[in-house]
Amino acid sequence: MQPSGDEQMQAHSPDERRARRHEQIAAGVVMLFGLVMGAIAYGYPMGSLARPGPGFGPLLIAGLIVVLGAAVMFEMRHAAVRPFSLPLRPLLAVSAGILAFALLVEQTGFIPATIALVLLSGLGERRLSGWPLLGVAVFMALFGSAVFIWGLGVPLKAVGLP
Amino acid sequence: MTDFLSNLMLGLQTALSPSALLFCFIGVTVGTFVGALPGLGPLAAISLALPITYYLDPTAALIMLAGIFYGTQYGGAIASILLNLPGTATAAVTCIDGYPLARQGKPGLALFTTAISSFFGSSFAILLVMGFAPLIASFALAFGSAEYFSVMILGLVAASTLTVGSPLKGLAMVAFGLAIGLAGTDVDTGMYRFTFGILELSDGFSLVAVAMGLFGVAEILCNIGLPDGERLNHGRISLRSMLPSRKEWRQYWAPATRGAVVGSFVGALPGTGPGIASFMAYALEKKISKTPQRFGHGALEGIASPESANNASAQAAFIPTLSLGIPGDAIMAVLLGAMMIHGITPGPSLISEHPAMFWGLIMSFWIGNILLLILNIPLIGIWVRMLTIPYHLLYPAVLVFICIGVYSADNSVFDVYIVLIFGVIGYFMRRFDYPAAPLLLGFILGPLLEEHFRRALLLGRGDPAVFLERPISLVFVILSLLFLLGSFLPLIRRLAARSEA
Numbered sequence: 001m002q003p004s005g006d007e008q009m010q011a012h013s014p015d016e017r018r019a020r021r022h023e024q025i026a027a028g029v030v031m032l033f034g035l036v037m038g039a040i041a042y043g044y045p046m047g048s049l050a051r052p053g054p055g056f057g058p059l060l061i062a063g064l065i066v067v068l069g070a071a072v073m074f075e076m077r078h079a080a081v082r083p084f085s086l087p088l089r090p091l092l093a094v095s096a097g098i099l100a101f102a103l104l105v106e107q108t109g110f111i112p113a114t115i116a117l118v119l120l121s122g123l124g125e126r127r128l129s130g131w132p133l134l135g136v137a138v139f140m141a142l143f144g145s146a147v148f149i150w151g152l153g154v155p156l157k158a159v160g161l162p
Numbered sequence: 163m164t165d166f167l168s169n170l171m172l173g174l175q176t177a178l179s180p181s182a183l184l185f186c187f188i189g190v191t192v193g194t195f196v197g198a199l200p201g202l203g204p205l206a207a208i209s210l211a212l213p214i215t216y217y218l219d220p221t222a223a224l225i226m227l228a229g230i231f232y233g234t235q236y237g238g239a240i241a242s243i244l245l246n247l248p249g250t251a252t253a254a255v256t257c258i259d260g261y262p263l264a265r266q267g268k269p270g271l272a273l274f275t276t277a278i279s280s281f282f283g284s285s286f287a288i289l290l291v292m293g294f295a296p297l298i299a300s301f302a303l304a305f306g307s308a309e310y311f312s313v314m315i316l317g318l319v320a321a322s323t324l325t326v327g328s329p330l331k332g333l334a335m336v337a338f339g340l341a342i343g344l345a346g347t348d349v350d351t352g353m354y355r356f357t358f359g360i361l362e363l364s365d366g367f368s369l370v371a372v373a374m375g376l377f378g379v380a381e382i383l384c385n386i387g388l389p390d391g392e393r394l395n396h397g398r399i400s401l402r403s404m405l406p407s408r409k410e411w412r413q414y415w416a417p418a419t420r421g422a423v424v425g426s427f428v429g430a431l432p433g434t435g436p437g438i439a440s441f442m443a444y445a446l447e448k449k450i451s452k453t454p455q456r457f458g459h460g461a462l463e464g465i466a467s468p469e470s471a472n473n474a475s476a477q478a479a480f481i482p483t484l485s486l487g488i489p490g491d492a493i494m495a496v497l498l499g500a501m502m503i504h505g506i507t508p509g510p511s512l513i514s515e516h517p518a519m520f521w522g523l524i525m526s527f528w529i530g531n532i533l534l535l536i537l538n539i540p541l542i543g544i545w546v547r548m549l550t551i552p553y554h555l556l557y558p559a560v561l562v563f564i565c566i567g568v569y570s571a572d573n574s575v576f577d578v579y580i581v582l583i584f585g586v587i588g589y590f591m592r593r594f595d596y597p598a599a600p601l602l603l604g605f606i607l608g609p610l611l612e613e614h615f616r617r618a619l620l621l622g623r624g625d626p627a628v629f630l631e632r633p634i635s636l637v638f639v640i641l642s643l644l645f646l647l648g649s650f651l652p653l654i655r656r657l658a659a660r661s662e663a
Binding site: 022023026030033034037040041044045048049050051052053054056057058061062064065068069071072075078079082084086087089090091094095097098099101102105106110113114117118119121122124125126127129132133136137139140144148152154155156 | 217328331333334337338340341344348351353355356379383386387553554555557559561562565566569570573579581582585586590593594595615619620623624625626653656660
C-alpha cells in the first residue's frame with residue numbers, strides 16, 4: 001500500500017523507462033475509458049442548465065476522467081515509479097475458477113460448481129497441494145450447501161442436472 | 163436531558179434484545195477473525211456479510227455489519243504483532259513496534275496493550291458520537307440540495323486526496339466510480355444509460371458484486387504467491403504474561419489518550435479513515451517522545467497510540483454517516499448501502515425517524531467493544547492457530563464465499579461475472595497504485611450526487627452560482643478547494659523547482 005523507498009529505481013535505468021511506459025499506458029486506458037464514455041453520453045439528451053437531462057452528468061464526468069487521465073499521464077513522467085510485474089498464473093487460475101462457478105452453478109448445482117471453483121483457483125499457487133485442496137473443496141461444498149441452501153434458503157440445488 | 167436519558171434507555175433496550183446481542187456477538191467475532199487473517203480486510207468481510215443481512219431486520223443487520231467493522235480493528239493487530247504481517251491495512255503501523263516486542267518474548271504484553279488501547283479509543287469516540295451525531299443532524303435538517311451536493315463533493319475530494327499515493331490517481335478513481343454508478347435507469351427520466359442492452363444492468367451494477375470484486379477478488383489475486391509471514395514460536399500466552407507492570411501502565415495512558423483524540427478527529431472528517439489516523443498518531447507519538455530512538459524496537463507507546471487512534475476513528479466515522487448520511491469512507495458507504503437495501507434513507511432525519519435504530523446501534527457499540535475486550539484475551543490462542551492455515555488453502559475457500567455471497571444477493575449469475583470483471587480491474591488498479599476505496603465511494607454516492615446536482619440547479623433556475631450563494635454550501639466548496647490545493651502543493655512546488663533548475 002505504501003510505496004517503499006527501496007522499490008524506487010535509479011533514474012533513467014531501462015527498468016525505470018519500462019515502468020514509466022507502463023504507467024503511461026495505464027493512464028492512457030483511463031483516458032480512453034473517459035473518451036468512449038463521453039461519446040456514448042453525447043448521444044443522450046443534454047437538457048439545459050436549468051433542467052439538466054440524462055446526458056448532462058455523464059458528459060461532465062467523462063470530461064473529468066479524460067482530464068484526470070491526462071494529468072496522471074503528465075505526472076508519471078517524473079513521479080517515482082515501481083517496477084511492474086504481472087504474474088499471469090494467479091489471474092488465469094482465479095478467473096477460470098470464477099467462470100466455472102458461474103457457468104455451472106445453475107446448470108449442475110452448487111456442489112459441482114464449488115468443487116470446480118476451488119480446484120481451478122487453487123492452481124494459482126505454485127506450491128500445489130492436491131489432497132488438502134480436494135479436502136477444502138469437499139468441505140466448502142458441504143458446508144456451503146448447509147449454510148446457504150438449507151440454512152438461508154438460497155434457491156439453488158446442491159446437485160442437479162438441467 | 164431527560165430526552166437524552168430516555169433515548170439511552172431505548173437504545174439499551176434495543177441493543178440488549180436477544181437477537182441484537184446475538185448478531186453483535188457474531189459480528190465482532192467474525193470481525194476479529196477476518197481482521198486477524200492477513201489478506202482479508204473489513205470491506206471484504208462486510209461485503210461478504212451483506213447478502214446474509216437481507217434475512218435480518220435492519221437494526222440487527224446494521225449492528226452486525228458495524229460489529230464486523232470495529233471487530234476487524236481489534237483483530238488486525240494480532241497478525242501484525244505475531245506474524246509481522248498486517249491483518250488489515252490500518253494495523254500496518256502496529257507491526258513497527260508490536261513485532262519487535264513479540265520477538266523480545268512479550269507477545270502477550272503487546273496483545274494486551276492493543277486490546278486495552280482499542281477499547282479506550284473506541285470508548286472515547288463513542289461518547290463523541292453520542293454527543294455530536296444528534297447535534298449535527300438537527301443542524302443538517304436545514305440542508306438543501308446545494309448543501310448536500312457540496313458536502314458530498316467535500317467527502318469525495320477528501321477521500322481521494324488524503325490517500326498515501328498520488329492524489330490525481332485518487333481523483334481519477336472517484337470519477338471512475340461516479341461513472342460506474344451512472345449505469346442503469348435514470349431516476350428523473352426513466353431512460354436506460356450505459357446498459358448496453360443488458361437487462362440485468364437496468365438496476366445498475368450490484369454494490370455487493372462491485373465491492374467484493376474490488377476488495378475481495380483483487381486482494382486475493384495480489385496475495386497469491388506472496389511468502390507466508392515468519393512464524394514466531396510463542397508457546398502458550400498466559401494471562402499473567404499479558405498484564406503490564408505498574409511502570410508500563412504509567413507509560414501507557416498519555417499515548418492512548420492522544421491517539422484517541424487524533425483518531426476521533428480524523429475519523430469524523432468525511433473521507434478519512436482509520437488508516438490515516440493510525441499513521442498520524444504514530445508520527446505524533448514519535449515526534450513528541452523524549453526517546454524517539456526506542457520506536458521501532460518495541461516501544462509501548464508505538465502500539466498504544468495508533469491502536470487507540472484507529473479504533474477511535476472507526477467509531478467516529480459514524481458521526482457523518484449517521485447524522486448527514488454522508489459516508490466517511492468506503493466501509494461506511496457499504497453500511498449506508500445496507501441501510502438503503504433495507505429501505506431506510508440515510509440522512510439527518512434518520513435519528514429522529516428511527517431513534518430505536520440509531521440509539522440501539524450506538525449502545526451496541528458499547529456492548530460490542532466490551533465483548534471484544536472479553537473475547538480477545540482468552541481467544542488469542544485460537545486466533546494464533548487460525549493464522550497458521552496456509553494461504554494457498556484459504557483463498558479458494560474465500561472465493562467460494564465470495565461467489566455464493568454475490569450470487570445470493572440477487573440470485574443472479576450475471577453478478578458473478580461482474581465480480582470477476584471488477585476483481586480483474588481492481589487487480590490492475592493495485593498494480594498501478596490506483597486506490598480502490600475512492601472508486602467505491604464514488605460509485606455509492608454517484609446517484610445521490612447527480613440527483614442533488616440536478617435539483618439544486620433546477621431550484622437555482624440554472625445558475626451554477628447556487629452552490630456559492632448559500633453560506634453553508636460555500637464553506638464546503640471552500641474546504642474542498644483547500645483540500646485540493648493542499649494535496650497538489652508538493653506537485654506544484656516540484657514542477658516550479660524543475661523549471662527553475
